Amino acid sequence: MGRLFGTDGIRGIANEDLTCELATQLGRAAAQVLTNKSNRHPKVLIGKDTRLSSDMLESAMAAGLCSIGASVVNLGVVPTPAVAYLVEKYKADAGVMISASHNSYEYNGIKIFSGDGFKLPDDLEERIEDIILGKTDISREMAAEDGIGTVTRADNAVRDYIEHVKSTVHFALDGLKVAIDCANGSASATAKALFTELGADVVMLNDQPDGVNVNAACGSTHMEGLIEYVKTHEVDAGVAFDGDADRCLMVDEEGNFVDGDFIMAICAMDMKSRGKLSKNTVVGTIMTNLGFQRFCEENGMDFEATKVGDRYVLEEMLLSGYNFGGEQSGHVIFRDFATTGDGQLTACQLLSLMRRREAKLSSLSGLMQRYPQTMLNIKVSPEGKLNFYTDHKVKAAIAKASDTLGADGRVIVRPSGTEPLLRVMVEGKDEELIGKLAQDVAKVIEEELT
Numbered sequence: 001m002g003r004l005f006g007t008d009g010i011r012g013i014a015n016e017d018l019t020c021e022l023a024t025q026l027g028r029a030a031a032q033v034l035t036n037k038s039n040r041h042p043k044v045l046i047g048k049d050t051r052l053s054s055d056m057l058e059s060a061m062a063a064g065l066c067s068i069g070a071s072v073v074n075l076g077v078v079p080t081p082a083v084a085y086l087v088e089k090y091k092a093d094a095g096v097m098i099s100a101s102h103n104s105y106e107y108n109g110i111k112i113f114s115g116d117g118f119k120l121p122d123d124l125e126e127r128i129e130d131i132i133l134g135k136t137d138i139s140r141e142m143a144a145e146d147g148i149g150t151v152t153r154a155d156n157a158v159r160d161y162i163e164h165v166k167s168t169v170h171f172a173l174d175g176l177k178v179a180i181d182c183a184n185g186s187a188s189a190t191a192k193a194l195f196t197e198l199g200a201d202v203v204m205l206n207d208q209p210d211g212v213n214v215n216a217a218c219g220s221t222h223m224e225g226l227i228e229y230v231k232t233h234e235v236d237a238g239v240a241f242d243g244d245a246d247r248c249l250m251v252d253e254e255g256n257f258v259d260g261d262f263i264m265a266i267c268a269m270d271m272k273s274r275g276k277l278s279k280n281t282v283v284g285t286i287m288t289n290l291g292f293q294r295f296c297e298e299n300g301m302d303f304e305a306t307k308v309g310d311r312y313v314l315e316e317m318l319l320s321g322y323n324f325g326g327e328q329s330g331h332v333i334f335r336d337f338a339t340t341g342d343g344q345l346t347a348c349q350l351l352s353l354m355r356r357r358e359a360k361l362s363s364l365s366g367l368m369q370r371y372p373q374t375m376l377n378i379k380v381s382p383e384g385k386l387n388f389y390t391d392h393k394v395k396a397a398i399a400k401a402s403d404t405l406g407a408d409g410r411v412i413v414r415p416s417g418t419e420p421l422l423r424v425m426v427e428g429k430d431e432e433l434i435g436k437l438a439q440d441v442a443k444v445i446e447e448e449l450t
Contacts, residue, residue: 008310008311009112011110014107015053015056018107021060024060025064026110027061027064028131029131031069033127033131034094041070041147041149043070043092044065044095044096045072045075045086047075047078047098049098049099049243051099052212057098067149069143069147069148070149072149074152075157077189078157079244080099080245082161084113085164087115087116088115094113096110096111097113099243101247102247103419105214112128113339118314162193168337168349169198170352171352172199172352173200176201177200177201178238179237179239180204180238181226182207183220183221183242184206184210184219185215185244185245186243187241187245195347203235205225205226205229214243215242215243219243220241227251230255231255236361241343241344245342245343246331246340247260247330247332248263248346249263249329249330250350252362254362256365259328260328261288261292261328264284264332266353266364267324267346269299269301269367272299277324280302281303283313283325284303284304284306284313286306286307287308288327289328289371289373290427304316309417310341313325330346334346334349372428376438377416378423379420380420380445383449388449401440404437405426405437409427409430409434410428411425412425413441413445422445422449424441424442
């Protein structure tokens with residue numbers, strides 16, 4: 001067994017890679033690492049998304065936690081950022097989210113939050129892994145007969161989260177008609193009430209989860225349906241979430257796609273104009289569009305880039321005292337309000353901004369010019385994923401493409417943190433050229449690493 005944790009928790013095919021046994025082990029190990037040994041019954045929250053396997057893994061995780069003596073509080077179906085918020089509000093020692101985010105239903109995953117609502121840093125994940133893999137002695141014994149933990153349910157979890165997001169909005173959404181694609185995921189439990197109570201006229205799409213339809217041709221990874229709906233109906237914006245609603249992508253009133261970089265550009269500029277952007281700096285990743293970086297330069301804002309993953313964006317924000325950042329994929333972090341990316345909070349902030357400025361989304365997103373990007377995903381073997389770092393032919397192909405682009409573009413190839421893929425991204429001013437270069441690099445990867 002290799003490394004368990006990827007860029008966003010543990011993830012795999014449920015009942016195959018991510019088994020009940022592993023979830024139980026993870027519960028035990030997490031309790032040992034994250035809780036105070038003097039606390040006989042540490043409290044751990046568990047939330048989940050709508051996929052079929054979430055109930056099974058919730059029960060297995062709870063069993064592991066209870067066997068160590070933890071008191072488990074089930075939150076039910078909630079967004080990932082709800083767990084991050086509620087773990088602190090409910091004064092819990094840790095929080096767990098069972099979700100595979102944007103992946104299809106056969107996948108599932110487990111994300112862990114510490115008691116302050118932040119995703120675990122690498123060193124704590126490694127300690128948990130070491131316990132599961134038998135690389136360290138178990139530091140906390142199994143609970144005695146009278147010390148076994150219990151499981152209860154937090155009936156107000158959804159309402160408490162909705163009220164929190166509402167509290168961050170200071171200009172109501174009255175007069176806005178919004179189409180909301182819930183991806184048949186966690187937002188199905190919260191979005192209608194949230195946006196309606198803020199005053200929006202909402203049209204709900206893909207909010208009827210059945211366990212297997214999460215992210216199925218819908219949500220933030222399949223924007224075609226929402227784009228078509230906006231083009232054929234009179235709405236002010238379309239909003240799409242992923243399976244656990246920690247990311248948000250949008251469609252303007254003309255049917256144009258608005259990704260995370262555009263969302264960040266709009267919100268960062270507004271925050272700067274109001275003196276709310278800490279140190280006039282936005283944190284993104286190496287995948288953030290070059291157009292966004294140029295936008296920051298032209299408007300007196302600094303840009304800091306991290307590794308891909310909202311956890312790394314947040315780490316840089318905390319380290320340097322920044323309060324805004326995110327990813328092109330739609331993970332946007334408003335640190336003044338949240339400890340992780342929150343799709344619904346992001347949508348509320350942007351829609352409220354539109355109302356406050358009486359502006360259409362198309363005019364706001366026009367502030368930034370996006371450089372064309374080509375993204376290819378190449379399926380590779382586990383060995384190929386590892387050999388990527390040392391394969392000379394692949395490195396030469398990347399260097400050749402980079403030299404061709406020069407200062408007007410870039411090539412980024414990276415392993416996926418959640419899937420057996422290498423992701424090739426080529427960016428530049430000439431769309432035809434970047435497409436050809438991406439294919440050239442992909443061909444060498446396929447020859448060498450698949």
